[in-house]
Amino acid sequence: EPEVTQTPSHQVTQMGQEVILRCVPISNHLYFYWYRQILGQKVEFLVSFYNNEISEKSEIFDDQFSVERPDGSNFTLKIRSTKLEDSAMYFCASSITGTGDYGYTFGSGTRLTVV
Amino acid sequence: AQRVTQPEKLLSVFKGAPVELKCNYSYSGSPELFWYVQYSRQRLQLLLRHISRESIKGFTADLNKGETSFHLKKPFAQEEDSAMYYCALSYSGGSNYKLTFGKGTLLTVNP
Numbered sequence: 001e002p003e004v005t006q007t008p009s010h011q012v013t014q015m016g017q018e019v020i021l022r023c024v025p026i027s028n029h030l031y032f033y034w035y036r037q038i039l040g041q042k043v044e045f046l047v048s049f050y051n052n053e054i055s056e057k058s059e060i061f062d063d064q065f066s067v068e069r070p071d072g073s074n075f076t077l078k079i080r081s082t083k084l085e086d087s088a089m090y091f092c093a094s095s096i097t098g099t100g101d102y103g104y105t106f107g108s109g110t111r112l113t114v115v
Numbered sequence: 116a117q118r119v120t121q122p123e124k125l126l127s128v129f130k131g132a133p134v135e136l137k138c139n140y141s142y143s144g145s146p147e148l149f150w151y152v153q154y155s156r157q158r159l160q161l162l163l164r165h166i167s168r169e170s171i172k173g174f175t176a177d178l179n180k181g182e183t184s185f186h187l188k189k190p191f192a193q194e195e196d197s198a199m200y201y202c203a204l205s206y207s208g209g210s211n212y213k214l215t216f217g218k219g220t221l222l223t224v225n226p
Contacts (some may be wrong), residue, residue: 108158
């Protein structure tokens with residue numbers, strides 16, 4: 001069964017540093033997403049991406065965040081200057097349709113720890 | 116605004132007992148509802164989506180629009196069902212659909 005792949009599985013970074021979280025969505029999927037889960041809290045939507053541009057973003061997704069699909073296969077989330085409160089599990093997801101009719105496939109996540 | 120509520124943070128049952136994980140939603144449009152499962156240290160996996168009306172690993176869920184519920188049920192729980200379960204609603208808040216999740220229910224099935 002096709003999978004969404006995320007790297008690294010765990011990233012530790014110092015406050016103020018830039019981090020890039022990487023994802024390889026399922027090859028025939030057209031819609032891509034980032035979600036995050038702060039420890040003990042629910043999974044929250046960050047951003048959706050379609051046709052090489054952001055289609056929607058949440059209040060969490062401020063100017064410190066950016067996404068990119070640099071080469072047609074990778075889908076990256078960049079945090080420019082990390083804060084302690086960015087520590088969370090970040091999940092990438094992809095779907096065939098924008099309506100999620102067939103569900104959203106999630107990656108195994110990247111645990112980001114900001115120290 | 117759309118919202119998904121899972122009232123039970125923790126649920127503990129014995130093996131072989133029936134289990135029901137509750138989910139209620141609030142959404143003005145036509146809902147697309149899902150159950151995701153997260154086994155220890157693993158990814159979120161799609162368990163069920165309401166439009167397919169399928170049964171996966173013995174779990175079923177029926178959408179009740181009158182009660183705005185999408186409870187997950189299994190008649191005989193197994194130890195391997197122990198996991199975190201998330202109910203999620205797919206909605207369009209703009210140009211695209213996205214998921215909003217409940218806070219999750221941690222199911223523990225005891226031997």
